[in-house]
Amino acid sequence: MTSLRLLLASILLCGFAYTAGILGFARKLVPERASGSLVLDARGKPIGSRLLAQSFSSARYFHPRPSACDFNARAAAGSNLSPAHPKLAERAADLIARHAASPARPIPADLVTASGSGLDPDITTEAALYQAERVARARGLDPGLVRKAVEDVHRPLMGRFGGPRLVNVLELNLALDRISR
């Protein structure tokens, strides 16, 4: 009997009151983050989420890291391949060919490794600069301008506490589209 009362009380407190409180707080203070940090276009339609990677394969855009779930944000997943798995080398070889990497121009590791979620929205600054020339050529832009776009967007990992600099790929590509359509 006491157990039953405790079960009901805990459902009311942990299930309802707690959830409602946090929901109310988030909706009031950070409504945009609470609904998934969506990026909207001029007509208010979602383009994606600032926090989630989306697929880019055209030469005109910067490419994110490879995704083991093909950027599916309803079934996110990593590759779970062990470090010696032959598929890891096969995938890397594909990407090395796509980015035209060579021993003289080795590719940054983040561009050939899949993240745990398959939705890592960032690449390193090196990985962005590595692609800058291709993007500039595809868009007929001055490579310096594209490199500057990268440097406008990249941020240190820990904000004002520093750390390696990362580039949010969606943000960078949106900035590019503002420069040249």
Add this chain to the structure above:
Amino acid sequence: MNTLSLALVFVATVAVLSWPLGRWLHWTLQPASEDSPAERLLRLVLGSGCARPGGWRNYVIALLVFNAGMAAISWLVLTWQHHLPLNPDGMGPVKPSLVFHTVVSFVTNTNLQHYSGEATFSHLSQLTLMWLQFTSAASGIAAFAALARGLSGNRNFGNFHRDTARILILFLIPLAVVWALAFSLAGVPMTLEGSASATTLEGAVQTIARGPVAAFLAIKQLGTNGGGFFGPNSTHPFENPGALANFMSLVAIPLIPMACVWTFGRILGRPSHARVVSAVMFAFLALKIVATVVPESSPASALKELPVIQSANLEGKELRLGATTGPLWAVLTTSTSNGSVGAMHGSLNPLSLLGPFAGLWLNSTFGGAGVGMINFFLFMILAVFVAGLMVGRTPEYLGRKVEAREMTLAAAAFLVHPFLILGGTALFCATSMGEATIANPGARGFSEILYEFSSAASNNGSGLEGLSDNTDAWNIATAIVMLLGRYLPIILPLAIAGSLAAKQPVALSSGTLRTDTPTFGLMVFAVILFLGALTFFPAALLGPVLEHLSL
């Protein structure tokens, strides 16, 4: 080695935070007054049954009944989710063996997941699982409180319902509120809306699953639960959007297990004993961190010959969390029975797996919320016994003689863990139940099976996730392992404490192994190391070590 020292500084920071939290937990469990307004309100809501004191048997029965009630309610919700509200994405029925597995997994504070949350469960189901993360953590802390009271010589082990209610209201919910608010400020979604449909810049459609993640995430990390809202757990940007959320999570994971040690010392009235226990636990934690962070700084071996700029192993890791917090997380999550992941363990370098494996096998440095301290108590009983054999006298712990009955129970409780892990692994390796489900060839495949059973038995919940584990065989086998691995290591130690509490205290003598000395700490350290090593060493050789040597 900059990253390594950062990791150790981080752990020291959490250790400092755990001290006041231990005081807070002690205040929660041992109220000064039985007749405060809060107590009267509690009696009004729960009935007079929450004021009745009792022995260890009553306590265990109440815990089991309450946990069975949790299982029944959540089973109903999960089974009928397609007919219940809060299902904006129209999630369908879930197969029975998976519902059974999931319910057992969350009730036992394991949170091993054979499903992807965003593709399987409605918001109501997810919130039900969140409720279980509160109540299962509270059950574990309550059991720990009863053990500590018994060991302090009190024959009144307390009242389970009152303890659980107080832990929830005064401890877990307030902490979870703080973390949930911080998580939502850091960008974790908190909504009851269904998925959003986005049209990407290249014109593809991306469906973005969302939900009440911030509330879920807070108790997931604090209660050593670890069940993810999304399939890839805390590598998912919605569960871990950046450095701030990552830091909050990493602090939350070991916080309550660390605090429990201080609370243990306070309930016993022996703060110096708690300091020795803590020192042993920190020593193990530091060893595991070094053993994991260092090998993980090498690149994946498959990339070594390719024109790739060589860096730390980035497969399965998120850049925004920093490449090194992945292995640090792997150690913290396995050391504390949490089981959430900040990097995919399935892609860790072979030798980096040894630290997480050691965490699962020892399961007591620091172990789960409450239950870690209970497991550590078993090792202390074994240590005083071995020390007693060495000097040829009857061992004692906290002034009471440890005799045949206690040792039989302790040995039985100790053997549960290796029996479940090694027995299960042997069965699944020898049959197609396991062999047909592995994802990686060779020694790694063996490690996948071994890890799944280690994780289930230690109520951890992480996995080498390539394994196709949503089969009836896996669901049922690991559910049984989780049940035995949860309740036997709670019941048997409480029985030992009950037996000790019934004895007359003996006076300290020169032959007593005093529990507040470095000698005691070293003794426990050695017993944990040798028993753990002897039991699981062959399995470690066949898994991670063999894989490393064959690279």
